[in-house]
Amino acid sequence: MYNCYQQTPSDLSIKKQLSMYHISTEIKASNAHYLLEEVEYGHLNIRVGRENRCFTQALHDVTGLQLPKTSLQVVQNDEFRLYWISPDEFLLLVAVGREFEIEKKIRANIKNTDSANHYAILNVSSAQAFLKLSGSRAQSIIKKSTAYDIHPSNLPVGKAVTTTFAKTQVILCRTKEKDLNTTSNSEEYSIIVRRSFSDYVWRWIVDAGKRE
Amino acid sequence: MLHLSCHTGGRPIWSDALCAFLADDFNKEMQCVGAANGQYALDKIIEESVIAGINAAKLSGNENHDFSSNVNKELDILKPKVETYLASKAQAIFHIPHAKATFMAPKQFVDFQLDVTAAGIELAVAEGFESIEHVKRYTALGFGTDQGKISNINGMAIVAKKLKQSIAETGTTIFRPNYTPVTFDAIAGRNVNSFFDVERYTPLHREHIKLGALFEDVGQWKRPWYYPDDNETMNEAVARECLAVRSGVGLLDASTLGKIDIQGKDAREFLNRVYTNAWSKLPVGRCRYGLMCGEDGMVFDDGVTACLAENHFIMTTTTGGAAHVYQWLEIWHQTEWPELDVYFTTVTDQWATMTISGPKARFLLAKMTDIDLNPESFKFMDWREADVVGVPSRIFRISFTGEQSYEINVPANYAVVVWEKLLEYGQEFELTPYGTGTMHVLRAEKGFIIVGQDTDGSVTPADLNMGWAVAKNKPFSFIGQRGMNREDCLREDRKQLVGLKTKHPNQVLPEGAQIILQPNQPIPMKMVGHVTSSYFSAALGHSIAMAVVKNGINKLGDSVYLPLDNGETVEANICSPIFYDPEGAKQNV
Structure with missing residues (x-):
């Protein structure tokens, strides 16, 4: 009923270029104060209503995760991370190369094959980039880029917010809290951005990272 | 700073003693100090400031600190030695008296x-405008860029005098942001130069740069425009690229086209409702072109949608229309038809799309994949899953050039390797990369519309002579059906899409040129349409144009005239907009 297939070549020697492949080799995104890195994951976009027990059970059987209980929440275990994106949209991050296997397993685990069982899963691993921003200047870079209140009381670890970032849109998370033993800002953030905005976001962060 | 209290809802009150407006007590927690409080003496300002600072610290939650008992101590520490002067009280001179009445003086x-005079203000009052807000609007007092900083108090005093009331009774207008000028660079921030607007790149952007492409802005995307050789002009490059596609094979990066993945048992029914044509019977493995209309029946997007599996489709949209179409689908689904089981996901960025087009396209593709390319089994408007140089792909046999054409879609992470292999295997066939410049000519030779260029939001499918893309007998109505069947949309003399051939084959009409039926008319002439697309066709050896002309479909063969801005009037003949291969044989082989 659905076209679900392996999008990764079986020949692992075939050259793969992630979203930031070119820009990261052209412009260095780090200095003494911050570090920006692209991290590769398998990305599966999920559209499903929370009330679809059949799907949520299959998801749990395969990943061990329940859908986030509240909006903006991120749930995770050792193998998977699941972001709330909108009331009926979620993003499942999996280890690189497992996206086809996981998609197939979830679809196969759905016991109720009644066509009324409604959901969508889609491999979007090429469509978006996962960026990790760390260093003492990370907080100031994020503050320059979004109007969203990133104070730890409003954006704690475990919360993911889809918001504006400069002139584009990202999924923003705090991934590491400040180390209270140091005076410097030592948080870490993750930013998920659509591929076609890669160069723009990379260059923007480099610009923002040049000064405090 | 009085305006800040107004922005939050306060109304200033007049102080006769100070000849000034002061903030009222609307904002209970607001503290005014210094000039904002009518206080001009430096020592008093410092004293007020210290007290206000202590209060503010308390209000912000630092209750533990016992500031209040220490006011005098703090003041002693902070207070610099200030010389004080005795200043005389401000004297009010709002309106210089004159022997004559104001309007005679x-x-x-x-x-x-804004050149508002005392006489003008008095006239406003005489006309019955008694509220200061009405006087402001009658006279334009305080509407200038200074927002009344220079004039308002004097103006209000004149109103008060004329109305024989106090300034306090007259009151003041209130202020809106930005009362204090904000510099443009503070607003622009870092959104300047290359950050002024987002530039979106396809995964193949660097490959285009390597090939010397010039880029065209399409929405926020940078698309290759043309790939000039050495000293070629744009026209020369486009002519060369066009001929290469018509006689050999060309390569286009079509990754920017919007792609929306559609899953769910009601996907077909949803497509039936948002497209003008029918989708119930499209088999798995096939593609279909569709037009999308607004409720008014006017075309706003078009594209090809493929049936990937029984409950699974992929829709393509125009490059610039992708976000709008996605929102459109979501809005109709969420607000009108939530009972339909269907989900949409944007996959524009997931897939890189490389189109090979031309009579040698299949020979090239055969070098790169093992799937059966026999045109009997992999027909025009089919799509197939394929392994292309080892990369899992979807190949759509659809054509925007009128030639045999394959759109190879691969996950964007593997775009470059497939592109490189295309160029490598393509050498044997003189594969020619082409850009949007050539794409525009090739599609116009075929009479294929570009939404937004040949349409302008006031064009129905019938106006485009594309009634074939409108289903008459769908069980459920579709968006635009009622609109396009309104009486006005069925008029015969609506502007309709036609082709134009100039009398002199080398003359390329300017796009936007107006069309008239009779030359030598007096101005204003009766305009019956305009040119929407116009190019020189290297393949045909003459210029071609698409145009909308009133009742044009019934005027095939007629002469029309185009008066140009240089005074020249060009004669052209109305023809079918399909200039090249009207039977469609070439895309079907």
């Missing part, structure tokens, strides 16, 4: 920015 300007 020489002009007394009050608002220097």
Whole structure:
């Protein structure tokens, strides 16, 4: 009923270029104060209503995760991370190369094959980039880029917010809290951005990272 | 700073003693100090400031600190030695008296920015405008860029005098942001130069740069425009690229086209409702072109949608229309038809799309994949899953050039490797990369529309002579059906899409040129349409144009005239907009 297939070549020697492949080799995104890195994951976009027990059970059987209980929440275990994106949209991050296997397993685990069982899963691993921003200047870079209140009381670890970032849109998370033993800002953030905005976001962060 | 209290809802109150407006007590927690509080003496300002600072610290939650008992101590520490002067009280001179009545006296300007005079203000009052807000609007007092900083108090005093009331009774207008000028660079921030607007790149952007492409802005995307050789002009490059596609094979990066993945058992029914044509019977493995209309029946997007599996489709949209179409689908689904089981996901960025087009396209593709390319089994408007140089792909046999054409879609992470292999295997066939410049000519030769260029939001499918893309007998109505069947949309003399051939084959009409039926008319001439697309066709050896002309479909063969801005009037013949291969044989082989 659905076209679900392996999008990764079986020949692992075939050259793969992630979203930031070119820009990261052209412009260095780090200095003494911050570090920006692209991290590769398998990305599966999920559209499903929370009330679809059949799907949520299959998801749990395969990943061990329940859908986030509240909006903006991120749930995770050792193998998977699941972001709330909108009331009926979620993003499942999996280890690189497992996206086809996981998609197939979830679809196969759905016991109720009644066509009324409604959901969508889609491999979007090429469509978006996962960026990790760390260093003492990370907080100031994020503050320059979004109007969203990133104070730890409003954006704690475990919360993911889809918001504006400069002139584009990202999924923003705090991934590491400040180390209270140091005076410097030592948080870490993750930013998920659509591929076609890669160069723009990379260059923007480099610009923002040049000064405090 | 009085305006800040107004922005939050306060109304200033007049102080006769100070000859000034002061903030009222609307904002209970607001503290005014210094000039905002009518206080001009430096020592008093410092004293007020210390007290206000201590209060503010308390209000912000630092209750533990016992500031209040230490006011005098703090003041002693902070207070610099300030010399004090005795200043005389401000004297009010709002309106210089004159022997003659104001309207007879020489002009007394009050608002220097908008030339409002004392006589003008008195006239406003005489006309019955008694509220200061009405006087402001009658006279334009305080509407200048200074927002009344120079003129307002004087103007209000003149109103008060004329109305024989106090300034306090007259009151003041209130202020809106930005009362204090904000510099443009503070607003622009870092959104300047290359950050002024987002530039979106396809995964193949660097490959285009390597090939010397010039880029065209399409929405926020940078698309290759043309790939000039050495000293070629744009026209020369486009002519070369066009001929290469028509005689050999060309390569286009079509990754920017919007792609929306559609899953769910009601996907077909949803497509039936948002497209004008029918989708119930499209088999798995096939593609279909569709037109999308607004409720008014006017075309706003088009594209090809493929049936990937029984409950699974992929829709393509125009490059610039992708976000709008996605929102459109979501809005109709969420607000009108939530009972339909269907989900949409944007996959524009997931897939890189490389189109090979031309009579040698299949020979090239055969070098790169093992799937059966026999045109009997992999027909025009089919799609297939394929392994292309080892990369899992979807190949759509659809054509925007009128030639045999394959759109190879691969996950964007593997775009470059497939592109490189295309160029490598393509050498044997003189594969020619082409850009949007050539794409525009090739599609116009075929009479294929570009939404937004040949349409302008006031064009129905019938106006485009594309009634074939409108289903008459769908069980459920579709968006635009009622709109396009309104009486006005069925008129015969609506502007309709036609082709134009100039009398002199080398003359390329300017796009936007107006069309008239009779030359030598007096101005204003009766305009019956305009040119929407116009190019020189290297393949045909003459210029071609698409145009909308009133009742044009019934005027095939007629002469029309186009008066140009240089005074020249060009004669052209109305023809079918399909200039090249009207039977469609070439895309079907």
